[in-house]
Amino acid sequence: MAEEFEKNYMLYICTGCDIGNSIDVEKLKEVADEEFSVPAKTHEYLCGKEGVELIKKDIEEGVNTIIIAACSPRVNYDTFDFPNVIVERVNLREHVAWSHKPNDPKTQMLAEDYIRMGIVKAQKMEFPEPYKEEITKTVLVIGGGVTGLTSAIEAANAGYDVVLVEKEAELGGWVKKFAKITPNEPPFREPREPDIDEKIKQVMENDRIKVYTSAYVEKISGQPGLFDVVINQNGNQEEVRVGSIVVAVGWEPYDATKLENLGFGKYPDVITNVMLEEMVKENGKIIVPSTGEPAKRVAFIQCAGQRDPEHLPYCSSICCMVSLKQALYVRELNDGQAFIFYKDMRTPGEYEDFYKRVQEDPGVFLTKGEIKSITKTDNGMLVEVANTLLGEDIEVEVDLVVLATGMVSRLKKIADMLEAKEEGEAKEGEAGETEEAEEKLAEAIEEVGGILNLTYRKGPELPALKYGFPDSNFICFPYETQRTAIYAAGPFRQPMGVAESEEDATGAALKAVQALELISRGAATFPRVGDLSYPEFFLQRCTQCKRCTEECPFGALDEDEKGTPKPNPNRCRRCGVCMGACPERIISFKNYNVDMIGSMVKSIYVPEDEDEGLRFLAFVCENDAYPAFDMAALNRMEWHPDVRIIPVRCLGSFNVVWVADALSRGIDGVILIGCKYGDDYQCHFIKGSELANRRMENVQETLQRLALEAERVQVVQLPISEYDKIPQIIQEFVERIEDEFGPNPYKGF
Structure with missing residues (x-):
C-alpha cells in the first residue's frame, strides 16, 4: 500500500450473540453518521459466510478502513483479517452485551462510547511499514551436548544452515560421560543406552551444519537476522553472520x-x-x-x-x-x-x-x-x-x-558476577572501586568463558531470574529469553533430564526457525507474532534522558556517545514500553501511538449532569487484563457500566499524558490494570507492569498540577486466573471515587 491514501470508512455492527437484543443498534449507526460521517451496516451473523462476503464486497467497491463492532478482537481474528485494509475491532459482545444490563440507558451509552473510540482509533491508524533487510537464515547453536546436537539436527532437517560451537575438544557433553540414561519409551522400566554417538555422527555428516570444537563465542553484535558472531577457536578468530541463536550450554553440578x-x-x-x-x-x-x-x-x-x-x-x-x-x-x-x-x-x-x-x-x-x-x-x-x-x-x-x-545453570555464575558489578556501580563516589570491579568482572567472565558476550547496552549475557535461569517468563513462553531471537534450551533453561532436553531442543530450534521467517517479513516475534509495526523515533526532539534505553525490556535500544537512542528494530517485540517511557512523546507506531490513545480518551462522552453517572477509564493490558475481562463476560459477570475500557499493548506502554488527557476532559477516575509482577512475575513484556507502577510518581505530579486527588488514579495487578475478581475491583474503585472525592471539578470545561 502507498504511504498516503484517502480513507473510505464503513462501520459493521453485528446483531447476533445478544448484541441486537441488548443495544439499540440504530442509535449506534446515528452516532457514527452524525458525529463522524461514517456509514454503517448491520448483519445478524457478521462472522458467518454471508457477513464476511458483505464486507469483502464493500472492500472491492473501495472501502479500505473498516470498524467491526461485534465480538472481542481476541476471537475471529482470522475471519476479519483483510489484506490492504485497516481493520479496527469494537468489543460490543463481551464488554457490553454479555457484561451489562440489556436495554439499559447506561449500557447504551457504553456501547456508543465504544463506537466513538473505535472510529477515532481507525482514523488515527496508518498501515504499518515493516522494517525489512536482507537477513541471514542461519541458526547459531551454542553447546554441543545432547541439547545442542538435537537443536542443530532439527534446524538442519527443517532446511536451515547451522553453526554449532562447542567449547570442549569433542561433542557430546555430559551424556558422553553417562553409562546409561533414564528410560523415555514404553514400558519405562529399564535404563537405556545413550544414543549420543549417533547424534554426533548425524551432525558431523550433515552438510548444513558447520561445527567448531575447542571454541567459544567471543562477541555477538548486531540484531536478529543480522547477528555478527566472532568465534574463537584455539586462539584463531573467525566471524560469521547468523540470524537466530539457540543457547544450549547445559548445566553444572x-x-x-x-x-x-x-x-x-x-x-x-x-x-x-x-x-x-x-x-x-x-x-x-x-x-x-x-x-x-x-x-x-x-x-x-x-x-x-x-x-x-x-x-x-x-x-x-x-x-x-x-x-x-x-x-x-x-x-x-x-x-x-x-x-x-x-x-x-x-x-x-x-x-x-x-x-x-x-x-x-x-x-x-x-x-x-x-x-x-x-x-x-x-x-x-x-x-x-x-x-x-x-x-x-x-x-x-x-x-x-x-x-x-x-543442576545449576551455566548462566548463574556470570549472573552473580554481573550483579556484583551493578552493586559496585551503585556506590557513589567510589569510582576506583567500580573500575576495579569492572576489571575483576572482565577477568572472571574470561575465566568462565562467557556465553554470548553480546555488545548490547543492556549487558553481555541473558538476564537471569533469581535462580540463575534465563527464562523470559516462567509460565507463558518456553524457550524465550529477554533477547529477541535468542532461545534457551535444555538444562540451561531449567533443570531437566536427557529425554526432556531432546524435546526442549526441538522446540527451541523451531522457535529459532520461526524467528527467522518472521524477521525476514519485518514481523514481530512472540508475543505479538506477526505485528508489522515498529517504533519510530522523532530524534530531533530527543533530550537524551535515556529512559527508553534503560527501560526497554529486550535490549532493542543502544545509545550513541551523547546518549541518543540507536534503535535495532529486529530486536524489538513491539511492546511500546519505550513509548510509555518517553516524556517528550517522540516515539510512536503507525498503528499505536500517544495521539491515538489520547484522541480515543477525548472522544468519550462525559455527561455534565451527575444523574447520568460519572465516567471512569480503565487502561488494561491486552495480554492478561483484557482477556480476563473477556473471561468474566463469558461467565456473565457484570461490572460497573460507567467504566470504559481501553486496551494497551502493555501497561509499560502507558504514557502519563493520558492521565492528563482523561482528567482534563472530565473523566472522574482512571484505573490501570496490568499483569502481576515480582519474583513470580507474569508480565508478557517482562517489566511493563512494574514500570507502570514506578511511573505513578510522574502521575502524582500531573495530578498536583491539575489540583486533583492522587487517589483518582490507581494501578492494579491482575493475573488472568483472577478474572472473577474484576467486578469487585471495578466496583470498589468506582465507589471510592464517588464516596470520597465526587465528580471531577474539570467536568464541563
Whole structure:
C-alpha cells in the first residue's frame, strides 16, 4: 500500500450473540453518521459466510478502513483479517452485551462510547511499514551436548544452515560421560543406552551444519537476522553472520564442597551422583574410593543441598530418576543393596512405572526421611535418618554414600558476577572501586568463558531470574529469553533430564526457525507474532534522558556517545514500553501511538449532569487484563457500566499524558490494570507492569498540577486466573471515587 491514501470508512455492527437484543443498534449507526460521517451496516451473523462476503464486497467497491463492532478482537481474528485494509475491532459482545444490563440507558451509552473510540482509533491508524533487510537464515547453536546436537539436527532437517560451537575438544557433553540414561519409551522400566554417538555422527555428516570444537563465542553484535558472531577457536578468530541463536550450554553440578554437613570433602567415601555416573562409565563397576573394593551397600541421599534456602531453593527435577537408575547399577554390577532416603520422590508421568520397577526390587530400600548425620565407622559410613516412614529413626551402615546434588545453570555464575558489578556501580563516589570491579568482572567472565558476550547496552549475557535461569517468563513462553531471537534450551533453561532436553531442543530450534521467517517479513516475534509495526523515533526532539534505553525490556535500544537512542528494530517485540517511557512523546507506531490513545480518551462522552453517572477509564493490558475481562463476560459477570475500557499493548506502554488527557476532559477516575509482577512475575513484556507502577510518581505530579486527588488514579495487578475478581475491583474503585472525592471539578470545561 502507498504511504498516503484517502480513507473510505464503513462501520459493521453485528446483531447476533445478544448484541441486537441488548443495544439499540440504530442509535449506534446515528452516532457514527452524525458525529463522524461514517456509514454503517448491520448483519445478524457478521462472522458467518454471508457477513464476511458483505464486507469483502464493500472492500472491492473501495472501502479500505473498516470498524467491526461485534465480538472481542481476541476471537475471529482470522475471519476479519483483510489484506490492504485497516481493520479496527469494537468489543460490543463481551464488554457490553454479555457484561451489562440489556436495554439499559447506561449500557447504551457504553456501547456508543465504544463506537466513538473505535472510529477515532481507525482514523488515527496508518498501515504499518515493516522494517525489512536482507537477513541471514542461519541458526547459531551454542553447546554441543545432547541439547545442542538435537537443536542443530532439527534446524538442519527443517532446511536451515547451522553453526554449532562447542567449547570442549569433542561433542557430546555430559551424556558422553553417562553409562546409561533414564528410560523415555514404553514400558519405562529399564535404563537405556545413550544414543549420543549417533547424534554426533548425524551432525558431523550433515552438510548444513558447520561445527567448531575447542571454541567459544567471543562477541555477538548486531540484531536478529543480522547477528555478527566472532568465534574463537584455539586462539584463531573467525566471524560469521547468523540470524537466530539457540543457547544450549547445559548445566553444572551444584558445588558439593558446600555440603560438608553431609560428609562431602570430609570423607572420601561420600561422593556425588555425577561422580558415581562417571565411575560406572569408566570402570564398569562401583568401588569404594578409600579401599578400591566393590561397594556392596550404597546409600543415596536425595535433595542434597536442594529445596534448601541455604543452597538451591528449587528441585532439579531429574535427581530422583537418576538415583533410581543408579540403584539398579548397584544391584546389577555389584549384586549389592541400595538405600534411597528422600524428602519426596518425584517421578512425574510415565516415569512412575520406572519407580515401581525399582520398588519391586528386593535389594532396594526406599524411605522418606531427614538425614541427621553421616559419620565414618570402622566398617564404612553410618547414615542416621530421622522422621522416616517407618515411624522411628534408623541407622544404616554402608560402604558408599552418594549425594544427589542438583543442576545449576551455566548462566548463574556470570549472573552473580554481573550483579556484583551493578552493586559496585551503585556506590557513589567510589569510582576506583567500580573500575576495579569492572576489571575483576572482565577477568572472571574470561575465566568462565562467557556465553554470548553480546555488545548490547543492556549487558553481555541473558538476564537471569533469581535462580540463575534465563527464562523470559516462567509460565507463558518456553524457550524465550529477554533477547529477541535468542532461545534457551535444555538444562540451561531449567533443570531437566536427557529425554526432556531432546524435546526442549526441538522446540527451541523451531522457535529459532520461526524467528527467522518472521524477521525476514519485518514481523514481530512472540508475543505479538506477526505485528508489522515498529517504533519510530522523532530524534530531533530527543533530550537524551535515556529512559527508553534503560527501560526497554529486550535490549532493542543502544545509545550513541551523547546518549541518543540507536534503535535495532529486529530486536524489538513491539511492546511500546519505550513509548510509555518517553516524556517528550517522540516515539510512536503507525498503528499505536500517544495521539491515538489520547484522541480515543477525548472522544468519550462525559455527561455534565451527575444523574447520568460519572465516567471512569480503565487502561488494561491486552495480554492478561483484557482477556480476563473477556473471561468474566463469558461467565456473565457484570461490572460497573460507567467504566470504559481501553486496551494497551502493555501497561509499560502507558504514557502519563493520558492521565492528563482523561482528567482534563472530565473523566472522574482512571484505573490501570496490568499483569502481576515480582519474583513470580507474569508480565508478557517482562517489566511493563512494574514500570507502570514506578511511573505513578510522574502521575502524582500531573495530578498536583491539575489540583486533583492522587487517589483518582490507581494501578492494579491482575493475573488472568483472577478474572472473577474484576467486578469487585471495578466496583470498589468506582465507589471510592464517588464516596470520597465526587465528580471531577474539570467536568464541563
